[in-house]
Amino acid sequence: MQTVPSVPSSMQARLRASGPSLIAVAGAVLGLFVYERLPALAAALAAWLPFAPDSRAGAAIGFFLYEVPKVLLLLCAVVFVMGIVRSYCSPERTRALLAGRRGGLGNALAAALGVVTPFCSCSAVPLFIGFLGAGVPLGVTLSFLIAAPMVNEIALGLLFALFGWRIAALYLALGLTVALGAGWIIGRIGMEGSVEDWVRTCPATTAAAGLSGPVGWNAHLGAGSAAVRDIVGRVWPYLLAGIAVGAGIHGYVPTDFMAALMGREAWWSVPLAVALGVPMYSNAAGIVPVVEALLAKGAALGTALAFMMSVVALSLPELVILRKVLKPRLIAVFTGVVATGILLVGYVFNLVL
Amino acid sequence: MNRRKIQILGSGCQKCRKLAEYATQAADELGLDWELEKITDPARIAGFGVMQTPALAVDGVVKLAGHLAGVAELKRLLG
Numbered sequence: 542m543q544t545v546p547s548v549p550s551s552m553q554a555r556l557r558a559s560g561p562s563l564i565a566v567a568g569a570v571l572g573l574f575v576y577e578r579l580p581a582l583a584a585a586l587a588a589w590l591p592f593a594p595d596s597r598a599g600a601a602i603g604f605f606l607y608e609v610p611k612v613l614l615l616l617c618a619v620v621f622v623m624g625i626v627r628s629y630c631s632p633e634r635t636r637a638l639l640a641g642r643r644g645g646l647g648n649a650l651a652a653a654l655g656v657v658t659p660f661c662s663c664s665a666v667p668l669f670i671g672f673l674g675a676g677v678p679l680g681v682t683l684s685f686l687i688a689a690p691m692v693n694e695i696a697l698g699l700l701f702a703l704f705g706w707r708i709a710a711l712y713l714a715l716g717l718t719v720a721l722g723a724g725w726i727i728g729r730i731g732m733e734g735s736v737e738d739w740v741r742t743c744p745a746t747t748a749a750a751g752l753s754g755p756v757g758w759n760a761h762l763g764a765g766s767a768a769v770r771d772i773v774g775r776v777w778p779y780l781l782a783g784i785a786v787g788a789g790i791h792g793y794v795p796t797d798f799m800a801a802l803m804g805r806e807a808w809w810s811v812p813l814a815v816a817l818g819v820p821m822y823s824n825a826a827g828i829v830p831v832v833e834a835l836l837a838k839g840a841a842l843g844t845a846l847a848f849m850m851s852v853v854a855l856s857l858p859e860l861v862i863l864r865k866v867l868k869p870r871l872i873a874v875f876t877g878v879v880a881t882g883i884l885l886v887g888y889v890f891n892l893v894l
Numbered sequence: 895m896n897r898r899k900i901q902i903l904g905s906g907c908q909k910c911r912k913l914a915e916y917a918t919q920a921a922d923e924l925g926l927d928w929e930l931e932k933i934t935d936p937a938r939i940a941g942f943g944v945m946q947t948p949a950l951a952v953d954g955v956v957k958l959a960g961h962l963a964g965v966a967e968l969k970r971l972l973g
Contacts, residue, residue: 659960667939667945670937670940866936
């Protein structure tokens with residue numbers, strides 16, 4: 542008897558092969574459906590609670606109930622797209638592109654690649670050694686290491702979703718400028734001697750062979766879903782905490798209160814925001830809802846963004862990690878140059894907008 | 895069968911611990927004779943040519959870098 546390939550099984554195979562695409566489309570449709578009905582849903586939910594919507598507690602709770610699902614949905618969408626973009630980049634590819642590049646162009650390329658290359662601050666040390674060992678100049682390496690946390694993909698996506706493309710684009714451009722400038726300055730003043738000695742004597746390494754990235758569209762979609770599970774699974778407590786703080790500001794801080802503290806007229810507000818932000822550490826997902834609430838209360842955009850950048854880009858845990866490969870002098874220069882850059886960004890934003 | 899050295903490269907973050915746990919489970923399920931070595935020294939990690947942790951090497955050969963893998967995938971990498 543001849544075996545005839547049965548139609549259902551080949552259809553099943555095709556269905557299985559296109560599974561990730563189908564799930565992605567279904568997820569997008571469902572997400573959009575819920576997103577459009579969020580104001581009504583949140584209002585209906587708030588109406589069950591014994592708080593008048595115009596009371597302070599009512600305003601805070603209403604803000605929380607609406608913002609949590611909204612920001613979560615937006616975050617999933619942003620992380621999914623970024624996960625797909627990042628699955629096309631790898632540190633090995635980035636390193637090969639940057640090796641031997643000097644001057645401003647190298648810094649610019651490094652800053653741009655810092656945004657799209659997957660990076661986790663726990664890998665900062667092996668990445669730093671790997672870059673230097675392959676002949677990437679110190680300043681260019683630092684441009685990469687500054688851009689990666691500074692232009693955080695979560696922050697970028699949430700700014701885009703909450704405030705529109707103009708502010709997201711400004712954040713991206715200024716973040717890249719700070720990374721480019723800071724790396725360029727450190728490269729120019731020649732601080733190679735301030736890298737820990739053992740790093741410089743590390744033998745040059747080549748990329749580990751035999752590791753391949755995802756192949757095929759479904760694998761890239763899978764990388765997007767994996768990023769959502771990983772990142773959203775990790776940052777949601779920060780997000781809830783951030784929205785809770787934002788809700789508190791929304792309900793209890795009088796309108797225009799922030800105008801006096803963080804407004805455009807108060808010239809000292811930008812340095813204060815940076816000084817407060819550096820020792821603080823939060824996830825970008827936790828800080829954007831706070832920024833949103835601060836802006837609504839009259840904080841100037843530049844001041845709020847400077848605060849956000851210093852919280853996200855410069856943090857004590859990160860400096861402790863970098864201390865393993867950088868001598869204290871370079872750590873100080875690094876912190877100073879990046880903080881100054883953020884300061885300038887804050888003033889520029891406040892002047893322009 | 896030769897004893898395999900399963901090497902986990904990473905600073906000791908949560909993902910590295912998970913990777914060690916999954917890798918030993920995968921090795922046990924395959925019935926391998928194995929020993930585990932955790933490499934946390936950044937200079938040694940860089941010496942493997944690895945720029946992203948967590949990473950997994952078997953007898954000095956890097957099999958996985960930059961992300962966590964499930965027991966099924968690890969069985970394939972160890973087998």
